[in-house]
Amino acid sequence: MKIKVTLLLLVLFAGTLYSQSIQSPSEFLGYEIGARFTRHHKVVAYFKYVSTALKNVKLEKYGETNEHRPLYVTYISSQENIINLENIRKENLSQTGIIAGNATNKKAIVWLSYNVHGNEASSTEAAMLTLYELVTNKKAWLENTVVILDPCINPDGRDRYVNWFNQVKSTPYNIDQNAKEHSEPWPGGRPNHYLFDLNRDWAWVTQVESQKRIAIYNKWMPHIHVDFHEQGINNPYYFAPAAEPFHEIITDWQRDFQTQIGKNHARYFDKEGWLYFTKESFDLLYPSYGDTYPTYMGAIGMTYEQAGHGRAGLGIQTDAGEILTLKDRAIHHMTTGLSTVEISSKHAEKLNIEFKKFFENFNFKSIKVTF
């Protein structure tokens, strides 16, 4: 009996050790997030490492860029949900009428997309932090939520920026706005290999990254989609609600819930004294953005904008005299990403009810689609 108890304790202890032994991005990479820009293959290596070590994380390759960099989504949820992933997907899809059935899904499906503009490079760093937080400190949210995380929509653009930056940066980095490391040459890392802006391509799918991503997006039809961006170095953080006027297809629920999400972010930002703005500059009209396309497909689609962009490098002095660092940029994006998952998990059932209602206005049954 004593041996059995000891054995049980050992197993429990080993289980705790196992879950605690996941390396943070900094431990895995050998430097603090924000100390360098992480090249894409190392980002992929971290996601592979976590998904191999944990049963509640699953990686799926969905395509390849023109320069042969792999494109991945990562499913992060409870272990039970990951085992049941295909059923959850089909149940959710049947709520839209795209496939037959009357199944009811109760899990929130949250899709987080990072670094569509390659030189807005803090967001892929934030993606690694977000993954780590979700699988360690925020596991409770994953019981009723499936997070689909794409760490880098535009790896060719990102590596173009990161490789250039690494070639010209000073050590330590130079905060002077006139320094070479803050003056990215044409064409910059924003577009993809063929210099297309992938954040104008969601509806038209002219580029291979968009074609592959939309194929998998439409198989899932998430309830929430966030597109992480960066803007000029002097701007406070931007999050939902978006600027008016709203397109008439956007329902009251979609308007209300983006406001609730924004209020949840504001709680965290207020606590830290971080500045932010809402309801200005970023609209929901043009259908081919990473926020509007998902919105027109029934989701709450949003853009989040951190100050930084191709100018900021590892650190830069803003016009106000403050130092904007890559580390802070990544932490801000991690905070809003986690806050999005938190509030979605809190309202998982309502999200599904309202998502289903959105599609009652449409008749997909006449369209022949095979999934």
Ligand SMILES: [Zn+2]
């Ligand atoms: Zn952008």
